[in-house]
Amino acid sequence: MSDALFNTAPPKTLSSEQMDHFRREGYVIIENLYTQDEIDRMHQLRLQVEKEAEGRTDGYARDGGEYNIEPLVTDPTGRTVALRKIQEVFKSEPSFREVAANVRILDIVEDMIGRPIYYHSSKLMCKPALGGRRKPWHQDFAYWDTMQPKQVTVWGAIDAATRENGCMQVIPRSHLKGLVPHYKGEDFMIDEQRIDESEIVFAEMNPGDVLFFNVLLLHASAPNTSDKPRLATIIDFDSNQRIEGHLYGSDTPLRGA
Ligand SMILES: O=C(O)CCC(=O)C(=O)O
Structure with a gap:
C-alpha cells in the first residue's frame, strides 16, 4: 500500500541492496552514519539541558520544544534532574537540527521519499538507565493518519x-499490511495480541548507527532495566x-522539489 508512495527511482546514495531491504522489509540500518563529533554533540545537548533544568520539578516548554524532565532524589553524579525526552527538539535546539538533518541523512531520505523533503516531527529520546519506560x-x-504515509522515521543511536x-524492535514487512487500528491504552498503541513474537527483530545498534523505517512499520521498545542509558x-x-x-511539520522544505 504505502510502497507505491515511495520513490521508485534508483538510489543515489544507498546501495541497491540497502534500498531493496528498506522497500521489502520496511527498514534498513546504516552503520556509522553519525560521526564521533555528532555523537558528542548530542551527549553535550543532554548534559546542557539537564544543567538548564537544575532544580525544576516539572517539564517545561522553550523555543517550540517540550522538555520532559524528572526530578532525581539521589544521583551519584550530583544531577538534580534527568531528561526523559525533548519533543519537537528540531525547533528548539540548533545542534539537534545540524546532526539529525545532516546532509548524509537527507541524501538517504531523498533516495527513499524523493523531493521535496519536509521536516515533520522530532524527539531527543533519553531512555534513562534503571527506569526508562517501554514504548x-x-x-x-x-x-x-490524515496525511499520506509518504514519510520516513529516522532513529539514530547515540548510546549503544x-x-x-x-x-528498538520491529516487525519486518508489517508496513505492507497498511494501518492497524490503534487505541489509547497505556500509550497510543495497537492490540498487542496481534504481535507474533517469533517475527520480532531486535535492532541492536552501535553509537552512530541509524535506523530508517517506513512510518507504517510496527515497532516498540522494552523498558530500560539496565544500568546503561x-x-x-x-x-x-x-x-x-x-x-x-x-497539525505537524513545516511548510518550508529542507530540500525543494
Ligand atoms: O525510542 C524508543 O524507544 C521508541 C520511540 C518510538 O517508537 C516513538 O517515539 O514513536
Whole structure:
C-alpha cells in the first residue's frame, strides 16, 4: 500500500541492496552514519539541558520544544534532574537540527521519499538507565493518519542500543499490511495480541548507527532495566503535499522539489 508512495527511482546514495531491504522489509540500518563529533554533540545537548533544568520539578516548554524532565532524589553524579525526552527538539535546539538533518541523512531520505523533503516531527529520546519506560507496539503513521504515509522515521543511536537497555524492535514487512487500528491504552498503541513474537527483530545498534523505517512499520521498545542509558535522535521527514490546517511539520522544505 504505502510502497507505491515511495520513490521508485534508483538510489543515489544507498546501495541497491540497502534500498531493496528498506522497500521489502520496511527498514534498513546504516552503520556509522553519525560521526564521533555528532555523537558528542548530542551527549553535550543532554548534559546542557539537564544543567538548564537544575532544580525544576516539572517539564517545561522553550523555543517550540517540550522538555520532559524528572526530578532525581539521589544521583551519584550530583544531577538534580534527568531528561526523559525533548519533543519537537528540531525547533528548539540548533545542534539537534545540524546532526539529525545532516546532509548524509537527507541524501538517504531523498533516495527513499524523493523531493521535496519536509521536516515533520522530532524527539531527543533519553531512555534513562534503571527506569526508562517501554514504548508499546504502534505505527508512527497512526499519530497523523490524515496525511499520506509518504514519510520516513529516522532513529539514530547515540548510546549503544541493546536488548538490555531497550533497543528498538520491529516487525519486518508489517508496513505492507497498511494501518492497524490503534487505541489509547497505556500509550497510543495497537492490540498487542496481534504481535507474533517469533517475527520480532531486535535492532541492536552501535553509537552512530541509524535506523530508517517506513512510518507504517510496527515497532516498540522494552523498558530500560539496565544500568546503561539509551540516548537516541528521532526525526520524521515527509514528502506530502501541504494541507491547510495540518497539525505537524513545516511548510518550508529542507530540500525543494
Ligand atoms: O525510542 C524508543 O524507544 C521508541 C520511540 C518510538 O517508537 C516513538 O517515539 O514513536
